[in-house]
């Protein structure tokens with residue numbers, strides 16, 4: 001079998017993307033997905049996505065973590081899939097697509113994708129951390145110096161600790177740089193390491209810092225290890241709506257995998 005793929009990255013969160021509109025990809029082959037994502041024995045990526053046909057939207061997004069398992073929503077992945085759909089001429093500047101967490105809308109212009117995320121109503125806050133789900137689960141810990149954090153070790157300890165059980169969580173370490181501007185480093189579940197960026201992660205951080213009164217701004221700048229993202233939202237009586245994850249989505253290369 002020959003698999004044609006494209007590689008994209010969104011602020012350094014990188015993905016293998018496959019056009020599966022003809023339903024040719026063996027979707028239950030966990031080992032194959034993990035091998036394609038392997039940085040030594042495969043193409044190398046934090047995750048793999050399939051772009052599939054959808055009866056009413058422009059496309060369907062199917063997302064796998066680098067460990068080969070299908071997972072919850074990937075914000076940077078969603079942005080890259082919109083750029084891929086544009087390259088295939090499936091969309092022009094506006095997209096609607098369905099992902100595991102529901103319907104999404106996006107716009108793309110000059111390589112920058114504005115992706116609408118799901119509304120958020122529940123935020124757990126304790127003196128040590130916050131937890132919320134922005135399509136994927138996120139633990140958020142404020143720190144004074146994010147560069148000094150051992151993200152892989154400290155992230156793994158929380159991800160596999162008593163708080164989150166079998167399902168685990170993604171773990172974000174956050175430093176306030178100035179009002180409305182934060183630096184974020186993320187340990188990603190399913191990659192089991194730090195990634196250079198996590199879209200659902202920075203979305204969760206932006207909402208948590210607003211909810212916790214760290215900032216009153218509703219347009220938050222987020223510096224991640226792989227670049228810069230922004231998140232905007234509207235606060236309502238019941239939570240957060242019109243949540244947008246904004247940033248670049250970039251084609252890297254394409255090729256064919258023989259198996």
Ligand SMILES: N[C@@H](CCC[C@H](N)C(=O)O)C(=O)O
Nearest residue numbers: 071074075076136198199200
């Ligand atoms: N990189 C992603 C998050 C991908 C899902 C995550 N690893 C999980 O399993 O929860 C993003 O950009 O949101």
